[in-house]
Amino acid sequence: MSASPLVAGVLLGAASAFALLAVVVLYRVFRGPTMPDRVIAVNVVGSNTVVILALVAAAFDEPMFLDVALVYALLNFLMSIAISKFTVERGGVI
Template structure:
């Protein structure tokens, strides 16, 4: 049995498909930026900023895979660690101020 790569059949390379996925994640990040700015509550804003950070990590990883540049993955890893630390700091600050319901 012979396997056919669907990316070759449709005329798109894997890099092109990864760039399309990157564009989709950028669109989702812009939509989440709207929620981060105009969120009705502080919890909505914190969650939106966390999702923005995660989207940034995914975008960097997809770009690294699409362009064949491994240093994008290094930056994505460092940014993921910073995003995690930011989430912990915001959670601690919110609990200390008594903002948790």
């Protein structure tokens, strides 16, 4: 069953707000100041992407987007672990 136009509009508006937040957080990814700040910012951007995909899936009634969001969430988690391990091994932890 497809969502009503009002509900779809609200869901897409929320997805747009999360996309704007992800763009704002990109500042912290590039400017730092420390490596842990950058790792957390990258994780926030990845989590926002998962939320955006879930909202778009609900708005367009496309369950395939939820599968993509689930895979992306797993990759985001593994990437965070890998970056953290790399940072610890290089002595970048404060």
